[in-house]
Amino acid sequence: MKRDRPCLCFIGSMAGDESGNSLPMGRVMAALFKQEGFEVIVASCKVNRLLRLLDIARTLYLERSKIDILIIQVYSGLSFVIADVASWMGRVLKLPIIFHVHGGNIPSFIDRHPAWVGRVMKRASRIVAPSHYLANSLLQHGFVIALIPNVIELSRYAFVHRRKPVSRLVWLRAFHDVYNPSLAAGVLSLLNGLGIHADLVMIGPDKRDGSLGRLMDAAERQGVSQQIRIIPGIPNEQVPEYLARGDIFLNTTNIDNTPVSVIEAMACGLCIVSTNVGGIPYLLEDETDALLVPPNDPSLMAGAVQRILMEPALAGRLSENARRKAGQFDWSVIFPEWVRLFEQLMNAHGRLEA
Incomplete structure (x- = not known):
């Protein structure tokens, strides 16, 4: 018909x-x-x-x-x-x-x-x-x-220009080995060694492949378990609220395409530090709207976070450009x-x- x-x-x-x-x-x-x-x-x-x-x-x-x-x-x-x-x-x-x-x-x-x-x-x-x-x-x-x-619906994500970000980190993904959540524990440990005490909220469902347990074991070994808060998967409408509580977004994945979680973080104006795997370099431009590092390298990821905290001009540029690019979606x-x-x-x- x-x-x-x-x-x-x-x-x-x-x-x-x-x-x-x-x-x-x-x-x-x-x-x-x-x-x-x-x-x-x-x-x-x-x-x-x-x-x-x-x-x-x-x-x-x-x-x-x-x-x-x-x-x-x-x-x-x-x-x-x-x-x-x-x-x-x-x-x-x-x-x-x-x-x-x-x-x-x-x-x-x-x-x-x-x-x-x-x-x-x-x-x-x-x-x-x-x-x-x-x-x-x-x-x-x-x-x-x-x-x-x-x-995405851009109007759902309130933009805050992170000119002077603080060490509030957010991670939003499923707890699965593909997304390498344990890398975040190493990043926090190295930041502590640099004199930066960061708090990290990790949001996502447990895919029950053991990655969540390995994350908590790594956090305990490296003395950062008290700096990590785990939140199970949240309703979609609450994502902007949780993202807005952070200033820096960590994307630790080993395999990726064009993750909506990263686009959502861009829309909120978070400063993004991500691995440069798969489709990420097609989505994010290093030094322009994100800082990109090789996969499974806690030292370089911690160094990128440190730069954002220590260089207000860099942070402001990443935040503003990320929001602008999010408008394309x-x-x-x-x-x-x-x-x-x-x-x-x-x-x-x-x-x-x-």
Whole structure:
């Protein structure tokens, strides 16, 4: 049936606040499009992998007559099974399919499973990457890519210009080895040795791979356990409030793409110190809107924090430029790009009213 606005179906792992995790980008976008007056279907918020897959299949079958565009959130690992099953059903149902690709592990996943990824990706009407890092990687594998960045609502994040920051540090991610939370303990220890007593709030759900325990063991060994406060995953609407309590944001990850947590810190005007892995150098410019250091190097990360505390001009520049760049990810900028993509697909499939 032709209509002036498509009914959008967002498919993927949509479990968020209820399980202690931040909201996945697919669910954030679904809510934003609903606010804009689009009819939106979402599947699935089930935490269990098998129940999630069954819920997705059931939703696609029951809602098949409503759906105009299928937007599948694509991640690496076992989560790629969702993209495989959902896109197969989408092809059977003759639906336009958008693959929205996420995660810093995608390039290595493609290298390990080129035949599987290639077979599934051929089902897409369009492939969308949120970063130049992922777009370049996918282009190298022969896929045609549309680049549309991840989104935030900039107005939710109050900007404070950190001209004279103090040693209040914030870390916002899941406790998982990929994000290397134990590095933060080493940074605090080295700062103590430099005569800088810093307090660190670490916010995120425990992924139960032992990384949280290793962090606490490292903090105890290095005498900084009293300087670290652990907060479990918080509701998405509370993120700006918690970020605003700090002046310096640590991103300790070993693998990354374009993390929304970093964009949120930029929006608040925090001074960012990050590892330079994966897509981070595509997002942040060293010495301009962040200080970038090699992964797993507590000495260089502590030195970057020290510079921010000791050099007000540097801190002010990083803070101001980070907020300015965060504006590129605001919904008012990103929304028209998605609408243009939807219109192209609707016209190509004869679903748009004249």
